[in-house]
Amino acid sequence: MSVDQDTVRRIARLARIAVRDDELPALAGELNSILGFVEQLGEVDTTGVEPMTSAVAVKMKMRDDVVTSGNHQKDVTANAPKSEDGFYVVPRVVE
Amino acid sequence: MSDLTKLTLAGARDALKAKEITSSELTGAFVKAMDEARVLNAFITETADQALDMAKASDARLVKGEGGPLEGLPLGIKDLFATKNVLTTAGSHILDGFKPPYESTVTANLWRDGAVMLGKLNNDEFAMGSSNETSYYGPVINPWRRKGSDAKLVPGGSSGGSSAAVAANLCLAATATDTGGSIRQPASYTGTVGIKPTYGRCSRWGIIAYASSLDQAGPITHDVRDAAIMLGSMAGYDEKDSTSVDRPVPNYEAVLGQSVKGLRVGIPKEYRVDGMPAEIDALWTRGMEWLKAAGAEIVDVSLPHTKYALPTYYIVAPAECSSNLARYDGVRYGLRVEGKDITDLYEQTRAAGFGPEVRRRIMIGTYVLSAGYYDAYYLKAQQVRTLIAQDFANAYAKCDVLLTPTAPSAAFGIGESSADPIAMYLNDVFTVTVNLAGLPAISVPAGLSGEGLPLGLQFIGKTFDEETLLRTAYALEQAAEFKAAPTSWWRT
Numbered sequence: 001m002s003v004d005q006d007t008v009r010r011i012a013r014l015a016r017i018a019v020r021d022d023e024l025p026a027l028a029g030e031l032n033s034i035l036g037f038v039e040q041l042g043e044v045d046t047t048g049v050e051p052m053t054s055a056v057a058v059k060m061k062m063r064d065d066v067v068t069s070g071n072h073q074k075d076v077t078a079n080a081p082k083s084e085d086g087f088y089v090v091p092r093v094v095e
Numbered sequence: 096m097s098d099l100t101k102l103t104l105a106g107a108r109d110a111l112k113a114k115e116i117t118s119s120e121l122t123g124a125f126v127k128a129m130d131e132a133r134v135l136n137a138f139i140t141e142t143a144d145q146a147l148d149m150a151k152a153s154d155a156r157l158v159k160g161e162g163g164p165l166e167g168l169p170l171g172i173k174d175l176f177a178t179k180n181v182l183t184t185a186g187s188h189i190l191d192g193f194k195p196p197y198e199s200t201v202t203a204n205l206w207r208d209g210a211v212m213l214g215k216l217n218n219d220e221f222a223m224g225s226s227n228e229t230s231y232y233g234p235v236i237n238p239w240r241r242k243g244s245d246a247k248l249v250p251g252g253s254s255g256g257s258s259a260a261v262a263a264n265l266c267l268a269a270t271a272t273d274t275g276g277s278i279r280q281p282a283s284y285t286g287t288v289g290i291k292p293t294y295g296r297c298s299r300w301g302i303i304a305y306a307s308s309l310d311q312a313g314p315i316t317h318d319v320r321d322a323a324i325m326l327g328s329m330a331g332y333d334e335k336d337s338t339s340v341d342r343p344v345p346n347y348e349a350v351l352g353q354s355v356k357g358l359r360v361g362i363p364k365e366y367r368v369d370g371m372p373a374e375i376d377a378l379w380t381r382g383m384e385w386l387k388a389a390g391a392e393i394v395d396v397s398l399p400h401t402k403y404a405l406p407t408y409y410i411v412a413p414a415e416c417s418s419n420l421a422r423y424d425g426v427r428y429g430l431r432v433e434g435k436d437i438t439d440l441y442e443q444t445r446a447a448g449f450g451p452e453v454r455r456r457i458m459i460g461t462y463v464l465s466a467g468y469y470d471a472y473y474l475k476a477q478q479v480r481t482l483i484a485q486d487f488a489n490a491y492a493k494c495d496v497l498l499t500p501t502a503p504s505a506a507f508g509i510g511e512s513s514a515d516p517i518a519m520y521l522n523d524v525f526t527v528t529v530n531l532a533g534l535p536a537i538s539v540p541a542g543l544s545g546e547g548l549p550l551g552l553q554f555i556g557k558t559f560d561e562e563t564l565l566r567t568a569y570a571l572e573q574a575a576e577f578k579a580a581p582t583s584w585w586r587t
Contacts, residue, residue, distance in 0.1 A: 058338070
């Protein structure tokens with residue numbers, strides 16, 4: 001599987017990273033070299049092998065479903081590049 | 096005492112307890128050392144005033160005979176750990192100006208135990224790199240130089256600020272993180288000790304996430320004893336991290352010096368890779384001989400899926416990073432580049448805020464997780480990961496611990512490997528398997544290359560058996576008697 005420039009443009013859009021047209025050929029080359037490298041996994045027979053979902057076998061802990069935190073509006077927005085009255089400010093989304 | 100910065104963590108601890116020195120004197124010496132070593136670029140943020148305040152508070156406790164296990168000991172903190180009200184960047188432009196309103200659990204544990212924070216250490220951007228060259232704040236320079244050369248070398252990565260700062264005596268010890276080798280490879284490149292504990296041993300809460308199923312915190316230190324002390328404070332269950340494991344933290348220091356007689360040390364034949372320098376191979380053999388002389392038994396083992404570890408890593412890690420790094424949107428914190436609408440704001444912010452390596456990994460991860468490719472890449476990689484973990488389980492039926500080189504080379508020059516991403520990835524060939532299997536491992540300095548640079552050997556342990564790891568590493572350290580240190584050329 002190799003990616004062309006249109007695919008790179010589509011991935012960049014999915015990843016929400018602006019990419020200029022003149023960057024596409026180099027990016028396609030880099031992504032293809034990495035995808036070529038990982039392609040060797042195709043050699044491994046994984047029939048019937050369970051995919052690993054946890055690095056260490058542990059049972060997930062359960063906790064009571066109660067409120068443990070809250071009222072941190074000031075802390076939460078303290079680092080926002082733009083905020084107003086405890087809310088984030090973004091460009092208009094709804095006309 | 097002549098130069099307080101040359102103490103080990105244990106040495107400084109004992110001197111403080113015996114009231115031979117004060118934490119204010121000790122911290123002052125490190126503040127001066129940091130100041131004189133700016134050329135190494137090890138720190139992104141120095142917190143000298145805060146350090147001296149913390150030292151004063153420690154002295155007040157020490158004078159009364161009180162204080163925790165790390166009371167008054169100045170440490171460096173990798174800039175991946177959130178520190179309350181102190182700039183935390185992960186080495187990225189996209190976190191410009193970010194001052195967390197909270198403290199990571201690992202650093203909170205260190206302050207609970209009395210430690211003093213000197214500052215925040217440089218690292219590869221979001222811990223993605225093996226040479227510290229991807230940091231937005233510029234590369235860190237290794238305090239070590241080749242014999243007869245003043246060429247600038249990398250300190251390894253991603254914890255390059257941590258390894259350089261410890262090697263240059265800019266802090267007693269440092270925190271670090273390891274996703275594919277980022278504690279152990281920099282330790283090997285700088286003649287320091289680095290331990291990556293079992294996944295779940297240290298809380299990940301408040302550590303800026305790269306690949307959540309692989310990330311784990313650990314220390315970089317001068318020696319094995321210091322590593323045991325640091326790990327004892329950093330480790331522990333945390334209800335804020337559901338993957339942290341609820342089991343008691345042993346007294347790691349207590350196992351040091353216990354005999355390794357009868358211990359079975361496995362040598363995985365697949366780690367004898369093509370093109371490995373003869374001096375690394377020779378060092379590995381010397382390591383086996385030292386352990387044999389100490390009474391251990393050397394056993395040949397096989398880890399047949401080793402060659403698939405790096406390709407597996409370069410699916411799993413980018414996939415998880417593409418998800419974790421989705422949060423950097425120009426809205427909630429850090430850099431913001433305005434756009435014509437909300438999507439444009441996201442895209443412009445992320446294009447400007449992420450460096451090339453981070454962009455590359457996010458895009459690879461986005462691709463392998465995209466519709467139609469998930470099974471071929473991500474699911475397949477997670478299956479191979481199971482096989483890699485099974486390899487280790489099979490090997491541990493025949494041995495108690497594994498011995499390998501830490502890295503396939505000594506430190507290389509700045510700019511020498513950064514052009515080819517795949518060549519850079521190969522630095523992690525001996526370390527990355529361990530993260531995929533969730534195991535603990537430690538790098539110990541064991542000798543010098545022909546060019547006079549430090550080389551490390553790695554021990555890989557069983558899940559949650561950091562004690563055997565530390566005991567064996569200590570035995571090797573005793574045998575290797577690694578005493579070399581870089582000349583202080585940066586103090587001009």
